[in-house]
Amino acid sequence: MHINYNGTCQFMNSLKEEKIDILGLPLDKLVNVMQVQYGKGPFHAEALYREVFKKGGTDIGHAPEFKGSPRLWSALEKAIRLLPGRVEKTIEEEGLVKFITRLSDGLAIESVIIPMTRHNTLCVSSQVGCKMGCKFCQTARMGFKRSLTTSEIVGQVFNARHLLGHDIKNIVFMGMGEPFDNFDAVMTAVRVLNSQKGCDIALRHMTISTCGVVPGIERLALMNLPNIRLAVSINGPDDATRSALMPVNRHWPLAALKKSLDAYPLPPRGVFLFEYILIKGVNDSREHAQALARFIHPLPVRLNLIPYNPVTGFDHQSPSDEQMHDFAQTLTDKGIFVIKRWSKGRSVSAGCGQLGKI
Numbered sequence: 001m002h003i004n005y006n007g008t009c010q011f012m013n014s015l016k017e018e019k020i021d022i023l024g025l026p027l028d029k030l031v032n033v034m035q036v037q038y039g040k041g042p043f044h045a046e047a048l049y050r051e052v053f054k055k056g057g058t059d060i061g062h063a064p065e066f067k068g069s070p071r072l073w074s075a076l077e078k079a080i081r082l083l084p085g086r087v088e089k090t091i092e093e094e095g096l097v098k099f100i101t102r103l104s105d106g107l108a109i110e111s112v113i114i115p116m117t118r119h120n121t122l123c124v125s126s127q128v129g130c131k132m133g134c135k136f137c138q139t140a141r142m143g144f145k146r147s148l149t150t151s152e153i154v155g156q157v158f159n160a161r162h163l164l165g166h167d168i169k170n171i172v173f174m175g176m177g178e179p180f181d182n183f184d185a186v187m188t189a190v191r192v193l194n195s196q197k198g199c200d201i202a203l204r205h206m207t208i209s210t211c212g213v214v215p216g217i218e219r220l221a222l223m224n225l226p227n228i229r230l231a232v233s234i235n236g237p238d239d240a241t242r243s244a245l246m247p248v249n250r251h252w253p254l255a256a257l258k259k260s261l262d263a264y265p266l267p268p269r270g271v272f273l274f275e276y277i278l279i280k281g282v283n284d285s286r287e288h289a290q291a292l293a294r295f296i297h298p299l300p301v302r303l304n305l306i307p308y309n310p311v312t313g314f315d316h317q318s319p320s321d322e323q324m325h326d327f328a329q330t331l332t333d334k335g336i337f338v339i340k341r342w343s344k345g346r347s348v349s350a351g352c353g354q355l356g357k358i
């Protein structure tokens with residue numbers, strides 16, 4: 001027996017059970033559901049988790065734990081909802097795969113599979129649209145529609161692995177939306193994705209990227225997840241430049257951002273990932289680089305420099321290779337570890353800040 005991906009089950013009976021939105025449930029919560037609703041425990045909960053997250057959930061009824069318990073499976077089959085959304089379109093170029101997922105209410109989100117040296121990384125969305133209004137960002141142009149549920153976030157990983165067949169080992173919360181504006185759903189997704197009995201993605205292989213929502217950084221600091229990686233989108237080394245590009249800076253200026261990072265409990269040898277989109281004539285001068293070095297000091301930072309990907313409505317250009325090199329060199333001379341990223345995926349609008357042209 002199979003569970004359909006549209007969330008309906010093939011067989012119904014008169015028992016009224018609570019629905020089990022399995023992609024949104026950490027394992028301990030599923031154990032609890034199994035105990036309360038079915039009088040079962042971790043043995044069956046772990047089997048369900050394994051069948052869904054490791055095998056794609058297409059043949060749970062034939063798993064040894066359920067094959068001999070037709071009544072249990074019959075009840076579960078009616079209760080389980082497997083709703084990863086419908087992948088409507090995939091666009092591939094230079095090894096990148098952007099896919100568009102249609103959610104149950106008709107809204108759509110984008111996710112990007114990025115091939116890395118050893119594993120694939122999945123860039124997941126946490127919201128439909130975004131409130132933050134960063135000037136260089138296509139998602140901001142959509143406005144804010146709503147936050148995603150945990151199962152809609154995890155569903156992107158589920159589809160990338162089980163529907164599209166990609167071996168995903170890294171997750172970056174850098175797609176549509178500001179993860180800290182959807183803190184609880186994102187952190188529950190982290191728990192689901194991290195479970196060794198299920199998705200088994202290590203915390204050190206997950207990166208949460210914020211535009212600088214200081215209360216989110218402070219909340220994450222309290223969660224005792226030292227291995228999760230924190231990325232911060234900087235893009236301006238002084239308040240005037242940054243506020244012009246990123247309205248969030250008016251709420252939490254650079255001094256407040258730095259204070260929250262100073263207090264953040266990085267693990268030994270841990271670093272912050274800073275992202276800096278270089279925009280010609282806006283934030284790419286040598287003075288900007290020197291001011292950025294002053295802001296960074298003495299934080300342990302790995303800085304990703306990304307040339308601006310033109311988006312509609314923000315009429316600016318990428319810097320030349322020479323300007324980018326000069327900017328990077330100024331920072332390297334100050335002892336900062338810089339990686340120049342020649343943003344992949346521009347032609348399929350899957351580059352940094354380009355998601356949202358659905």
Ligand code: SF4
Pocket residue numbers: 130131132133134137138139140175176177178210211353
């Ligand atoms: S860059 Fe990120 S935080 Fe800023 S508007 Fe775009 S999606 Fe939102």
